[in-house]
Amino acid sequence: xxxxxxxxxxxxxxxxxxxxxxxxxxxxxxxxxxxxxxxxxxxxxxxxxxxxxxxxxxxxxxxxxxxxxxxxxxxxxxxxxxxxxxxxxxxxxxxxxxxxxxxxxxxxxxxxxxxxxxxxxxxxxxxxxxxxxxxxxxxxxxxxxxxxxxxxxxxxxxxxxxxxxxxxxxxxxxxxxxxxxxxxxxxxxxxxxxxxxxxxxxxxxxxxxxxxxxxxxxxxxxxxxxxxxxxxxxxxxxxxxxxxxxxxxxxxxxxxxxxxxxxxxxxxxxxxxxxxxxxxxxxxxxxxxxxxxxx
Amino acid sequence: xxxxxxxxxxxxxxxxxxxxxxxxxxxxxxxxxxxxxxxxxxxxxxxxxxxxxxxxxxxxxxxxxxxxxxxxxxxxxxxxxxxxxxxxxxxxxxxxxxxxxxxxxxxxxxxxxxxxxxxxxxxxxxxxxxxxxxxxxxxxxxxxxxxxxxxxxxxxxxxxxxxxxxxxxxxxxxxxxxxxxxxxxxxxxxxxxxxxxxxxxxxxxxxxxxxxxxxxxxxxxxxxxxxxxxxxxxxxxxxxxxxxxxxxxxxxxxxxxxxxxxxxxxxxxxxxxxxxxxxxxxxxxxxxxxxxxxxxxxxxxxxxxxxxxxxxxxxxxxxxxxxxxxxxxxxxxxxxxxxxxxxxxxxxxxxxxxxxxxxxxxxxxxxxxxxxxxxxxxxxxxxxxxxxxxxxxxxxxxxxxxxxx
Numbered sequence: 001x002x003x004x005x006x007x008x009x010x011x012x013x014x015x016x017x018x019x020x021x022x023x024x025x026x027x028x029x030x031x032x033x034x035x036x037x038x039x040x041x042x043x044x045x046x047x048x049x050x051x052x053x054x055x056x057x058x059x060x061x062x063x064x065x066x067x068x069x070x071x072x073x074x075x076x077x078x079x080x081x082x083x084x085x086x087x088x089x090x091x092x093x094x095x096x097x098x099x100x101x102x103x104x105x106x107x108x109x110x111x112x113x114x115x116x117x118x119x120x121x122x123x124x125x126x127x128x129x130x131x132x133x134x135x136x137x138x139x140x141x142x143x144x145x146x147x148x149x150x151x152x153x154x155x156x157x158x159x160x161x162x163x164x165x166x167x168x169x170x171x172x173x174x175x176x177x178x179x180x181x182x183x184x185x186x187x188x189x190x191x192x193x194x195x196x197x198x199x200x201x202x203x204x205x206x207x208x209x210x211x212x213x214x215x216x217x218x219x220x221x222x223x224x225x226x227x228x229x230x231x232x233x234x235x236x237x238x239x240x241x242x243x244x245x246x247x248x249x250x251x252x253x254x255x256x257x258x259x260x261x262x263x264x265x266x267x268x269x270x271x272x273x274x275x276x277x278x279x280x281x282x283x284x285x286x287x288x289x290x291x292x293x294x295x
Numbered sequence: 296x297x298x299x300x301x302x303x304x305x306x307x308x309x310x311x312x313x314x315x316x317x318x319x320x321x322x323x324x325x326x327x328x329x330x331x332x333x334x335x336x337x338x339x340x341x342x343x344x345x346x347x348x349x350x351x352x353x354x355x356x357x358x359x360x361x362x363x364x365x366x367x368x369x370x371x372x373x374x375x376x377x378x379x380x381x382x383x384x385x386x387x388x389x390x391x392x393x394x395x396x397x398x399x400x401x402x403x404x405x406x407x408x409x410x411x412x413x414x415x416x417x418x419x420x421x422x423x424x425x426x427x428x429x430x431x432x433x434x435x436x437x438x439x440x441x442x443x444x445x446x447x448x449x450x451x452x453x454x455x456x457x458x459x460x461x462x463x464x465x466x467x468x469x470x471x472x473x474x475x476x477x478x479x480x481x482x483x484x485x486x487x488x489x490x491x492x493x494x495x496x497x498x499x500x501x502x503x504x505x506x507x508x509x510x511x512x513x514x515x516x517x518x519x520x521x522x523x524x525x526x527x528x529x530x531x532x533x534x535x536x537x538x539x540x541x542x543x544x545x546x547x548x549x550x551x552x553x554x555x556x557x558x559x560x561x562x563x564x565x566x567x568x569x570x571x572x573x574x575x576x577x578x579x580x581x582x583x584x585x586x587x588x589x590x591x592x593x594x595x596x597x598x599x600x601x602x603x604x605x606x607x608x609x610x611x612x613x614x615x616x617x618x619x620x621x622x623x624x625x626x627x628x629x630x631x632x633x634x635x636x637x638x639x640x641x642x643x644x645x646x647x648x649x650x651x652x653x654x655x656x657x658x659x660x661x662x663x664x665x666x667x668x669x670x671x672x673x674x675x676x677x678x679x680x681x682x683x684x685x686x687x688x689x690x691x692x693x694x695x696x697x698x699x700x
Contacts, residue, residue: 011516018508116337123597125342126532128563131540138542144512147540219540220505221532221561225339229503229529264500264509269472271509272501 014144015261021150023257024157025212029230030237030249031161032208035168038244039181039201042092042103047234048227049111050206054080054213055222056118059127069132069218077210084206088199096198111228118224126221153215160211161250168246177201236279242292252290323367323623324395330356330610331390333383333411334401334426336375339503339528342557344426347603348401349373350594355610365618372396376407383407384414391418397623398423400609403602405429405475415440419625423613425605428475428527428553430482430688433652437695440625441651442632445605446575448475450657450686451552452482454573457659457679458521459492463548467519468497469510469534471526479552480525495519503529507537515543527553532561539566555600559674564665571661573686576601576641577675580658583640598672608641645683650695654683 029051036044057076061067067075087110095102130136131149138145168174180187180194188194213227220226234253241252256275263274270277282290332352334344356369372394376383383402390396391414399415402408403426415422416438423442424432430447455466466487470476476499484494495517498510511534514522522543524531531551535558538549551558554572578588578598587607591599599607616631617623637645642655660675668674690698 008516011512014512015509018506018512021508022506119337119341123342124337124339124529125557125561126529128561128566130563130565145542147542149540150508219536221529221536223529223532225529226505229505261509265513268498268500268510272504 010143011265012262015265016258017141017144017146018150019258019261020254021153021257022260023254024154025216025230025253026234026237026257027161027250027253028157028208028212028215029234030241030253031164031246032205032212033234033238034241034244034246034249035164035208036202036205037238038246039177040092040103040198041096041100042107042202043100044202044205045104045108045231046087046111046114047107047205047209048229048231049114050080050084050209050227051213051216051230052118052224052227053083053114054210055129055217055220055226056122056127056213056224057210058214058217059129059222062129063127069214072217073211073214076214077207080210080213081203081207085199085203087206088202092202093195093199111231115224115228122224124223124225126223126226129217129222131218149218153219156215157212160208164208165246165250233275236275238289240275240279240282240289242289245289245291245293248289248291322621323617324397326366327368327370327395328398328614328617328623329370329372329394329396330613331387331394331396331399332371332373332401332606333376333387333399333407334373334403335378336373338378340378340403340426343528343555343600344401344403344602344606347591347595347597347599348403348425348606351591351599351603351607352400352610354591354594355607356614359611359614363614363618365614367617367623369614376402376404378404378407380406380410384410387411387414388418391415391420397421397617397625397628398613400424400613401426401602401606403427405431408432409436412436412438412441421613421625421628423609425609426602429478433648433650434688434694437650437697439629439651439697442609442629442647442653443651444609444653445601446573446657447652447687448479448482448553449688450575450681451479451573452486453657453681453686454571454659455483455523455550455552456486456490457681458548458550458571459487459490463521463550464490464492465519466492466494466521466523467514467517468494468523468525469507469514470497470499471530472499472501475527476525480523483523483525483552497525500526500530505533507534508541510534511537511541511543515541515547519547521548521550524549524551524554528558531558535562535567535570544569555602556598556672556674557600559662560597560672564662564668564674567662568664569662571659571678573681574601574658574660574675575655576604577658577660577677578604579673579675580677587640604641608637608639611639612637648690650690650693650698652687654687656683657681657686 054076058072061072135149135152138147176192180197184194237253241248263271332349334348335341336345374386398421400423402411402424405427408424408427425444428448430449432443468480470480498513500510524534551572559567588598616628620627620631633647645655647653658677659679661678
């Protein structure tokens with residue numbers, strides 16, 4: 001068998017594939033963060049908690065109301081989005097003019113409160129959630145068995161990421177949104193309701209996190225702490241990609257997933273830190289991130 | 296004359312405190328026995344101990360007071376150590392110094408437990424540890440004031456021996472990359488080799504790794520018959536979920552080295568059926584365990600883990616020893632604890648050894664198929680009872696300085 005650095009090429013391909021799956025999660029979560037930061041200037045530390053809420057809502061829907069996975073994929077993000085809008089209206093909207101730090105502190109506090117509430121109600125061990133019957137089983141790719149569900153995760157998240165990018169960069173709505181970020185006063189003067197757009201943006205970012213949560217529910221422990229385990233890595237992804245860069249966060253998310261996957265083969269102990277090592281290097285060479293623009 | 300009177304006064308003044316402390320040895324300080332439950336109330340281990348342990352201790356105290364009508368009052372305090380050794384040891388120091396706590400229990404998380412053991416020795420109180428896993432508590436760091444009650448990594452690893460003998464003779468480990476994981480892997484490897492098996496390899500993963508698929512692929516490639524999970528809590532749960540998804544469970548046996556009923560409940564039987572591991576307690580063993588567990592369930596809405604059931608047993612055992620000794624002075628109570636066998640719903644003929652290890656039977660269990668389960672929480676088939684003498688490290692191998700050889 002062909003080997004690269006003592007690792008069979010088949011194993012390597014398998015790990016690359018898995019890296020892509022994890023990268024999809026990173027991409028989706030960091031995309032939401034990038035959208036929110038780009039448009040609202042809020043460093044949304046509650047993102048992990050929103051992701052957790054998405055997963056919990058999927059589980060609660062099944063447990064209490066008998067709502068299946070496919071419906072949950074629509075309903076849960078919608079509810080997380082509405083929750084996000086409520087948060088934006090009641091709290092965040094007062095902070096836009098202040099320093100980033102205030103938004104960070106508020107959302108961080110919010111994340112702690114949400115985690116605390118869910119821990120109190122459901123404990124930390126997590127809840128069972130099965131892979132939907134249509135997606136159980138695996139594809140034989142020759143070099144590995146790829147569970148159908150993981151393939152679906154890659155497909156679904158790429159589709160969502162592309163749609164988001166397209167909407168913001170290529171449509172009229174996106175153009176208005178970008179204009180509102182660039183110069184809110186002037187945009188408002190053109191008759192565009194800027195506060196409404198900002199509110200919807202936060203709701204959309206939250207819904208993205210909720211969507212990622214539902215996607216994760218069948219494969220990751222549904223626990224109140226699931227978001228906080230992931231969020232720091234996702235922030236590193238956003239920083240590497242360049243704060244606020246849509247395309248940057250998607251590409252960096254996928255790329256780092258793959259790099260992390262490779263680290264798991266060559267030196268598994270470092271797999272949790274490799275992202276931060278890369279972040280440090282990138283910040284030294286390009287302080288605005290790989291795709292960020294210097295202001 | 297005057298001089299001799301003064302002298303007599305001075306002598307009696309010097310004697311007084313001595314007489315006072317001699318008296319104190321024969322009674323209970325302040326007529327109150329105070330128990331402290333130190334645990335993780337909100338973090339990763341809070342379902343294993345946490346509020347459940349607090350409730351178990353409360354139940355034990357209430358039941359003891361009702362059945363034995365002791366002459367002393369029993370009080371309880373509890374605190375969250377947040378899995379931090381410094382927070383835990385400071386809390387316990389405060390309890391001993393200002394609140395008159397006589398005994399602390401639960402104390403899960405080996406790091407916290409080792410720190411609390413030191414404070415407990417210094418202040419001459421008692422720790423009955425029902426939560427931590429490290430064998431260091433009864434070996435290198437053993438103390439005349441520590442009892443290790445429910446389980447340890449050595450006992451957990453004995454399940455590996457049974458699995459190896461049953462044909463699972465090649466192993467690959469997935470190990471949490473910190474002290475607990477590596478010591479669990481070492482104990483389990485020894486057990487596998489002792490039973491004639493072979494360890495083909497291991498991969499160390501970071502703590503709280505949310506994705507295990509890469510590691511499992513490596514385990515799959517090793518072609519080992521058994522994949523041993525030397526981790527705990529969320530890591531175990533995520534590893535099992537992924538193992539199921541990648542079809543590992545069809546060709547390889549997954550053995551959780553620290554898996555409890557709480558994990559099985561979180562994963563569901565569909566995902567975990569067929570898994571084998573070692574438990575120190577199971578609610579559905581006999582009428583006694585069912586009676587306790589059902590009354591616990593009425594309060595907590597879940598069945599107790601071995602840590603929580605063990606906390607009830609430990610508190611009861613301690614109170615019995617205090618009553619028998621007629622004092623809450625640590626030395627006298629420890630003497631009673633070590634000379635009295637423990638017989639209750641949790642342990643049959645349990646014995647606290649010289650090194651502080653409470654030796655009792657352990658159970659090798661296998662998760663039932665969903666169809667075999669008759670009621671909620673009916674999860675296990677008990678495959679074997681591992682006698683205490685085999686489950687725990689023998690005294691001949693002890694590294695505890697208190698043990699005379």
